[in-house]
Amino acid sequence: MESQDPAVAEAVKASGESNLEKATARAKETLDQLMNVSLNIAVTGKTGSGKSTFINEFRGLDEDEDGAARTGITETTMEVTMYEHPTMPNVKIWDLPGIGSPTFKANKYLKDVKFHTYDFFIIISSERFTENDVMLAKEIKKQKKNFYFVRSKIDNDIRAEERKKGFDEQNVLCKIRKDCLKNLEELGDPNIFLISSFDLEKYDFEKLQNILTEELPDHKRSALLQAWPVCSADSLEKKIKMFQGVIWAASLASAGIAVIPVPGLSAACDASMVILFFTKCYYAFGLDDRSLKRLSEKVNKPLLEHVAKSKFVSAVKEKALTRLQVSAALATLATVEYFASLLPGVGSAAAAGISFGTTYCLLKQGLNELADIARKIREEAELDTLCSN
Ligand SMILES: Nc1nc2c(ncn2[C@@H]2O[C@H](COP(=O)(O)OP(=O)(O)O)[C@@H](O)[C@H]2O)c(=O)[nH]1
Numbered sequence: 001m002e003s004q005d006p007a008v009a010e011a012v013k014a015s016g017e018s019n020l021e022k023a024t025a026r027a028k029e030t031l032d033q034l035m036n037v038s039l040n041i042a043v044t045g046k047t048g049s050g051k052s053t054f055i056n057e058f059r060g061l062d063e064d065e066d067g068a069a070r071t072g073i074t075e076t077t078m079e080v081t082m083y084e085h086p087t088m089p090n091v092k093i094w095d096l097p098g099i100g101s102p103t104f105k106a107n108k109y110l111k112d113v114k115f116h117t118y119d120f121f122i123i124i125s126s127e128r129f130t131e132n133d134v135m136l137a138k139e140i141k142k143q144k145k146n147f148y149f150v151r152s153k154i155d156n157d158i159r160a161e162e163r164k165k166g167f168d169e170q171n172v173l174c175k176i177r178k179d180c181l182k183n184l185e186e187l188g189d190p191n192i193f194l195i196s197s198f199d200l201e202k203y204d205f206e207k208l209q210n211i212l213t214e215e216l217p218d219h220k221r222s223a224l225l226q227a228w229p230v231c232s233a234d235s236l237e238k239k240i241k242m243f244q245g246v247i248w249a250a251s252l253a254s255a256g257i258a259v260i261p262v263p264g265l266s267a268a269c270d271a272s273m274v275i276l277f278f279t280k281c282y283y284a285f286g287l288d289d290r291s292l293k294r295l296s297e298k299v300n301k302p303l304l305e306h307v308a309k310s311k312f313v314s315a316v317k318e319k320a321l322t323r324l325q326v327s328a329a330l331a332t333l334a335t336v337e338y339f340a341s342l343l344p345g346v347g348s349a350a351a352a353g354i355s356f357g358t359t360y361c362l363l364k365q366g367l368n369e370l371a372d373i374a375r376k377i378r379e380e381a382e383l384d385t386l387c388s389n
Pocket residue numbers: 045046047048049050051052053054070071072073075076152153154155156195196197198
């Protein structure tokens with residue numbers, strides 16, 4: 001790695017550090033956070049309020065799929081159950097039993113469910129919130145954790161009101177919100193997110209993403225943004241921006257001493273880092289077959305061919321492993337060279353050998369290509385034009 005390389009100077013500048021050594025150390029830290037930070041989300045609420053359905057949708061799973069939470073009125077969970085995000089095992093969403101009895105002690109409940117495990121709480125109700133919800137929220141606050149109220153099954157409310165004369169969706173939503181707030185007055189003016197788990201593109205699911213990204217500590221934010229389902233054009237852009245913001249780190253970290261030593265690897269590029277970076281983007285943007293199949297079924301349009309049309313995205317797909325572990329066999333410089341050869345402008349430079357500059361350029365262009373395909377898929381699905389947000 002030559003220090004006069006303009007790409008190195010650019011990466012160091014982006015790191016906010018004063019020299020290459022410090023920037024490289026910061027890069028490792030940033031990448032470690034991006035790859036490994038844990039996020040634990042607790043979902044609590046009465047039986048039947050829609051916890052399990054919310055959890056499945058958050059994880060992008062149909063309820064009959066392997067590993068999905070069981071749902072239904074008769075399905076009562078009395079135990080804390082942990083569900084891993086399918087492509088981000090470090091993101092866990094926990095199904096907590098409802099509070100139940102009106103004489104419950106909020107502090108005992110929190111102790112029982114091991115509250116310190118969770119980064120924040122989602123309190124779900126498909127009806128009005130109750131005194132118990134208020135007590136629980138107060139206790140969560142006392143423990144210095146955040147809580148978010150989700151009023152679920154909004155699609156049911158809308159459907160019931162739709163037939164009435166003078167129906168206005170915004171009015172209905174406003175009324176539900178006010179109605180919920182009435183019982184939560186003691187907490188000031190808490191945010192209430194109106195959600196339908198059957199359609200995360202609608203209502204307040206995106207708003208919940210925005211508030212969470214604002215309120216989570218910096219190092220947890222990237223985990224949330226990676227795991228959160230793409231629920232709007234803006235939600236996708238936030239993810240893209242997050243990855244763009246760490247390209248400097250991915251390139252510097254991959255240029256250092258190989259994290260996973262691979263025989264024959266040049267010191268200028270840790271192939272596993274590059275592949276892992278693209279794999280993360282691929283899943284976060286919902287480009288994997290399963291996400292596309294679900295989306296395609298939802299909008300009743302074929303969408304999978306977009307991935308096939310881009311040689312680069314197909315190549316990432318071929319190397320992407322579901323649990324984001326890159327095997328040494330895949331993490332070769334040849335793979336990186338192959339990736340580079342599929343991108344105009346990067347391929348010819350890479351032919352002369354993978355330098356820091358080409359890695360930097362590959363990460364930028366590759367991310368752009370993945371982002372563009374994800375944008376095209378949304379366009380094709382017409383979600384942003386149809387959505388009644
Ligand atoms: N219409 C509608 N039904 C929902 C929604 N979320 C959950 N349900 C239904 O409500 C019932 C209870 O949901 P479930 O997730 O099992 O609730 P849990 O007991 O809190 O885990 C199931 O029949 C779900 O299909 C939603 O957003 N909209």
